[in-house]
Amino acid sequence: MSILLVVIILGVLATLILESLPTIKTLGIGFLWGKVWDPVSNIYGAYPFLVGTLLTSFIALIISVPFSYAIAIYLGEYNPKGWLSDLLKNAIELIAAVPSIIYGFWGLFVLVPIIRTFEMKIGVAPYGIGVLTSSLILAVMIIPYAASLGITLIRMVPSPLKEAAYGLGATRFEVIRKVIMPYTRSGLFAGVLLSLGRALGETMAVTMLIGNTSAVADSIKNAIFGPGNTMASVIANEFTEADHSQYLSALIELGLVLFFVTVVINLIGKRIITRFTNE
Amino acid sequence: MESTIVKAENYNSYFGDNHVVKDVNISINKNEVIAVMGPSGCGKTTFLRGINRMHELIPNATSKGKILLDGENVYDMNAIYVRSKIGMVFQRPNPFPNLSIYENVVAGYLLNGIKISKADKDVIVEKSLTSSALWKEVKDSLHKKGTFLSGGQQQRLCIARAIAMQPELILFDEPTSALDPISTSSVEALFHELKANYTLIIVTHNMQQAARVSDRTAFFYMGELVEFDDTKQMFTNPSDQRTQNYITGRFS
Numbered sequence: 001m002s003i004l005l006v007v008i009i010l011g012v013l014a015t016l017i018l019e020s021l022p023t024i025k026t027l028g029i030g031f032l033w034g035k036v037w038d039p040v041s042n043i044y045g046a047y048p049f050l051v052g053t054l055l056t057s058f059i060a061l062i063i064s065v066p067f068s069y070a071i072a073i074y075l076g077e078y079n080p081k082g083w084l085s086d087l088l089k090n091a092i093e094l095i096a097a098v099p100s101i102i103y104g105f106w107g108l109f110v111l112v113p114i115i116r117t118f119e120m121k122i123g124v125a126p127y128g129i130g131v132l133t134s135s136l137i138l139a140v141m142i143i144p145y146a147a148s149l150g151i152t153l154i155r156m157v158p159s160p161l162k163e164a165a166y167g168l169g170a171t172r173f174e175v176i177r178k179v180i181m182p183y184t185r186s187g188l189f190a191g192v193l194l195s196l197g198r199a200l201g202e203t204m205a206v207t208m209l210i211g212n213t214s215a216v217a218d219s220i221k222n223a224i225f226g227p228g229n230t231m232a233s234v235i236a237n238e239f240t241e242a243d244h245s246q247y248l249s250a251l252i253e254l255g256l257v258l259f260f261v262t263v264v265i266n267l268i269g270k271r272i273i274t275r276f277t278n279e
Numbered sequence: 280m281e282s283t284i285v286k287a288e289n290y291n292s293y294f295g296d297n298h299v300v301k302d303v304n305i306s307i308n309k310n311e312v313i314a315v316m317g318p319s320g321c322g323k324t325t326f327l328r329g330i331n332r333m334h335e336l337i338p339n340a341t342s343k344g345k346i347l348l349d350g351e352n353v354y355d356m357n358a359i360y361v362r363s364k365i366g367m368v369f370q371r372p373n374p375f376p377n378l379s380i381y382e383n384v385v386a387g388y389l390l391n392g393i394k395i396s397k398a399d400k401d402v403i404v405e406k407s408l409t410s411s412a413l414w415k416e417v418k419d420s421l422h423k424k425g426t427f428l429s430g431g432q433q434q435r436l437c438i439a440r441a442i443a444m445q446p447e448l449i450l451f452d453e454p455t456s457a458l459d460p461i462s463t464s465s466v467e468a469l470f471h472e473l474k475a476n477y478t479l480i481i482v483t484h485n486m487q488q489a490a491r492v493s494d495r496t497a498f499f500y501m502g503e504l505v506e507f508d509d510t511k512q513m514f515t516n517p518s519d520q521r522t523q524n525y526i527t528g529r530f531s
Contacts, residue, residue: 160373166336168387169363178390182377
């Protein structure tokens with residue numbers, strides 16, 4: 001059964017490579033930093049989508065990490081037992097179970113108007129949709145990955161270690177900062193990588209909220225507040241329109257790049273977790 | 280007589296509704312080695328953890344009565360302060376795995392955010408490790424991780440960590456129960472040297488150990504302090520029948 005899964009993964013990889021061979025041949029590595037994506041004139045550059053993917057994912061990460069860590073510390077150390085703790089832990093795991101299209105809808109109807117008002121207040125073009133909105137939704141969606149791993153790891157910190165610190169007169173905050181955090185640091189980092197892997201590949205909610213423009217933003221302000229596009233969302237949007245082989249091949253090559261990026265991030269994350277749990 | 284350092288007055292401990300330590304009155308003098316012995320579940324460890332207010336860290340754990348440290352009730356003081364004033368060594372050696380030997384010794388300062396100069400640290404580390412009879416063995420590997428040491432060495436490192444905070448009183452919770460016989464004797468030998476500068480309270484379920492290391496012994500049974508007397512006196516001629524039964528092995 002597990003061999004079958006390996007075969008499937010390798011098959012996916014092989015298909016992606018085979019199908020993207022036409023553009024790999026004609027465009028070479030320059031595909032990655034070509035700034036123009038104009039299928040009508042048969043020009044394909046992945047740069048806007050690479051930037052969009054990395055930007056949304058990292059902004060999402062920056063927003064979600066404080067929450068994930070706070071949740072992990074609260075449910076791992078302050079309140080590890082009891083009905084409230086169970087309820088919260090289940091609620092957080094449920095965040096991961098909500099279909100992403102629901103997040104997309106919620107984003108469109110609730111988040112977009114709020115962001116629009118906010119953008120008007122700070123004096124940028126009030127699109128509502130855009131990179132920031134997608135990042136916010138992504139941040140919510142990826143919280144459970146880092147948080148639930150963090151909760152497990154923090155609960156695993158041996159109590160003799162915590163007692164040693166309390167016995168020396170440490171406060172709870174000092175125990176968390178100087179005993180629990182160093183002890184679980186690599187594991188918590190792995191959790192962040194896992195959520196990054198998730199953020200990179202997330203398609204539906206982002207496609208609905210990001211605005212889908214293939215133009216490269218002219219300023220950092222516009223790159224964050226204005227619309228953009230990610231690799232996953234451009235594939236979802238344009239796959240059905242790809243009417244000639246170069247176009248299709250370019251989209252599939254985007255998929256290949258995305259596949260590599262997420263696989264590498266996930267492998268590093270898993271690596272750290274195994275090393276951490278074996279120590 | 281010498282001056283009293285720790286005095287318990289009608290001290291009681293509970294886990295929820297479970298009454299674990301019952302009305303203990305005891306008075307311990309400076310620079311004494313006290314052994315606290317008794318069968319498992321008799322409340323000896325709980326009593327020990329009541330002295331430096333570690334007991335209350337467990338959910339639902341409460342206590343009543345007074346523990347006087349130098350005449351002042353620890354339950355009227357800040358718990359954090361009490362724990363930093365009283366050293367504690369645990370059942371299993373628990374050096375911090377992410378810290379070096381050197382950092383482990385000064386961990387009390389690092390944890391509490393007390394800033395001290397490198398020179399002061401060097402002095403504290405050498406002094407504490409010398410007092411815990413570990414200096415000669417580790418002086419060339421101070422910056423290796425503490426977890427590379429043997430069990431006995433780790434336990435002596437934990438003792439050094441407690442000494443570094445300059446406590447008057449050090450509590451030991453079955454400090455040798457996780458150690459092999461050789462490490463045990465190295466730690467026991469240390470008790471005799473520490474006595475000059477510190478007061479030691481050692482919880483043990485090993486009667487031979489109590490007899491070997493202590494000046495006076497307290498015998499706990501079912502949460503009560505049954506007998507507290509000169510160690511020799513207690514092991515040769517105990518005044519309570521229950522003590523007699525325990526030391527002759529009629530129950531354990």
